[in-house]
Amino acid sequence: MTLAASAAPLKRTPLYDVHVARGAKMVPFAGYEMPVQYPVGIIAEHLHTRTQAGLFDVSHMGQVRLSGSSPDIALETLVPGELRGLAPGRMRYTLMLNDSGGIIDDLMVTRVEDGLVLVVNAACKDTDIAHLRTELGRIVVIDVLGDRALLALQGPAAAAVLERLLPGVATMPFLSGAAIGEFFVTRSGYTGEDGFEISIPSAQAAEWAERLLSEPEVAPAGLGARDTLRLEAGLCLYGHDIDESTNPIEAGLAWTIGKRRRDEGGFPGAAAILATLASGSGRRRVGILPDGRAPARDGTIITDPAGNEIGAVTSGGFGPTVGGPIAMGYVAAEFAAIGTPLNLLVRDVPRPARVVKLPFVATRYYRG
Amino acid sequence: MSELRFTRDHEWVRRDGDTVVIGITDYAQEQLGDVVYVELPELGRQIAQGKEAAVVESAKAASEVYAPVSGEVVAVNEVIAGDPGKVNADPMGDGWFLKLRLADPAQFDGLMDEAAYRKFVAENG
Numbered sequence: 502m503t504l505a506a507s508a509a510p511l512k513r514t515p516l517y518d519v520h521v522a523r524g525a526k527m528v529p530f531a532g533y534e535m536p537v538q539y540p541v542g543i544i545a546e547h548l549h550t551r552t553q554a555g556l557f558d559v560s561h562m563g564q565v566r567l568s569g570s571s572p573d574i575a576l577e578t579l580v581p582g583e584l585r586g587l588a589p590g591r592m593r594y595t596l597m598l599n600d601s602g603g604i605i606d607d608l609m610v611t612r613v614e615d616g617l618v619l620v621v622n623a624a625c626k627d628t629d630i631a632h633l634r635t636e637l638g639r640i641v642v643i644d645v646l647g648d649r650a651l652l653a654l655q656g657p658a659a660a661a662v663l664e665r666l667l668p669g670v671a672t673m674p675f676l677s678g679a680a681i682g683e684f685f686v687t688r689s690g691y692t693g694e695d696g697f698e699i700s701i702p703s704a705q706a707a708e709w710a711e712r713l714l715s716e717p718e719v720a721p722a723g724l725g726a727r728d729t730l731r732l733e734a735g736l737c738l739y740g741h742d743i744d745e746s747t748n749p750i751e752a753g754l755a756w757t758i759g760k761r762r763r764d765e766g767g768f769p770g771a772a773a774i775l776a777t778l779a780s781g782s783g784r785r786r787v788g789i790l791p792d793g794r795a796p797a798r799d800g801t802i803i804t805d806p807a808g809n810e811i812g813a814v815t816s817g818g819f820g821p822t823v824g825g826p827i828a829m830g831y832v833a834a835e836f837a838a839i840g841t842p843l844n845l846l847v848r849d850v851p852r853p854a855r856v857v858k859l860p861f862v863a864t865r866y867y868r869g
Numbered sequence: 870m871s872e873l874r875f876t877r878d879h880e881w882v883r884r885d886g887d888t889v890v891i892g893i894t895d896y897a898q899e900q901l902g903d904v905v906y907v908e909l910p911e912l913g914r915q916i917a918q919g920k921e922a923a924v925v926e927s928a929k930a931a932s933e934v935y936a937p938v939s940g941e942v943v944a945v946n947e948v949i950a951g952d953p954g955k956v957n958a959d960p961m962g963d964g965w966f967l968k969l970r971l972a973d974p975a976q977f978d979g980l981m982d983e984a985a986y987r988k989f990v991a992e993n994g
Contacts, residue, residue: 544903545903725929795908796905
């Protein structure tokens with residue numbers, strides 16, 4: 502047995518004491534001390550989120566407001582998303598790109614009264630903010646909302662629970678946002694379930710987390726369950742499934758490029774990305790279902806049935822709702838069709854698997 | 870009469886004559902979390918002390934189970950292959966991994982007894 506250990510000065514979210522009081526196992530993640538799981542364990546937390554509601558602390562993520570004159574036009578110079586057409590109160594998934602079309606980060610953008618609110622990955626937030634300041638700092642006002650926590654309430658009971666505490670949220674459609682007093686609530690998440698992300702002033706975060714956890718349907722869920730839930734939902738994890746060496750087309754994220762943006766370009770790497778869009782990419786991100794029981798982790802080599810290397814796994818593990826191992830990875834385009842047989846080299850032994858459609862578990866977003 | 874020993878890698882090993890039973894400790898299973906997969910060695914394989922004997926995977930990660938002593942694999946626990954959760958539920962009992970024919974009793978005698986292991990976990994856990 503080898504058990505990992507680490508020691509470094511870490512930041513804490515406003516919910517640190519809530520996690521510790523509930524017996525969470527705290528681990529270093531993106532510079533923060535975060536709950537990876539609670540005593541019931543990842544599988545139970547995952548299944549509870551799929552059947553009732555899980556509460557996740559995602560306060561480590563970056564919350565940034567862009568305001569001033571036309572922050573949508575400004576941000577469109579860094580992302581391929583259609584932001585000028587984003588209606589007030591609507592939210593969109595987009596990608597910050599580098600000049601060769603590689604992905605610097607993936608983020609959510611919501612149009613609010615006085616501009617745009619961005620939620621970016623914890624591990625990327627310092628570089629993202631520096632990038633925003635360098636590229637847009639003279640055009641728009643950039644406020645890092647560092648004194649706010651972010652809670653994600655996810656699962657089929659999330660709407661009924663949050664409606665009791667914040668009346669009106671139950672009818673918000675998927676990918677919309679609304680300010681409610683000092684809170685900013687969006688109908689969004691990273692689990693494939695219906696749910697909300699609630700931005701709260703840090704000083705009120707612990708009290709609100711306890712209030713949500715006291716609702717009978719709600720149980721705390723950690724980063725471990727967040728990862729198994731998003732993998733079953735086929736959602737990318739930055740730094741694994743997408744990074745600066747992957748472009749949106751091969752990642753299967755061409756849908757994030759708005760029609761007008763395809764016609765006009767004007768985003769980093771546009772020439773390369775639009776050329777790839779026309780010609781097809783040499784490799785594709787696919788869902789992979791191992792035939793056997795052995796999980797294939799990030800980095801596992803993928804071969805064709807003859808043993809030729811054709812790609813690698815970028816996310817993989819055990820899917821509690823699927824009840825077995827699942828993975829995502831990149832394969833050469835000719836092996837990307839649904840049903841294509843592959844081998845996964847786990848501990849140097851080829852293990853049969855096949856390409857499957859994503860997601861592994863059907864999403865259940867609230868469309869109104 | 871059986872005797873129980875432990876390793877610094879959190880395996881336990883119970884000797885019964887010239888055979889030893891090997892598994893992971895309660896501390897190890899708790900650190901791993903939900904066990905979702907185990908891979909067991911082939912019968913008849915010779916494994917040297919400290920070498921990989923089995924693999925245990927939790928929802929989070931894969932870890933190796935090392936042979937606490939050298940020997941030939943004479944039995945593996947197929948029950949945990951079908952129901953890996955048994956490793957969490959009963960790590961020192963139904964959740965055992967494999968049995969080895971003990972090659973060198975001195976290797977067994979050189980391992981920690983229960984009191985020493987408890988102290989080791991308390992100091993290093």
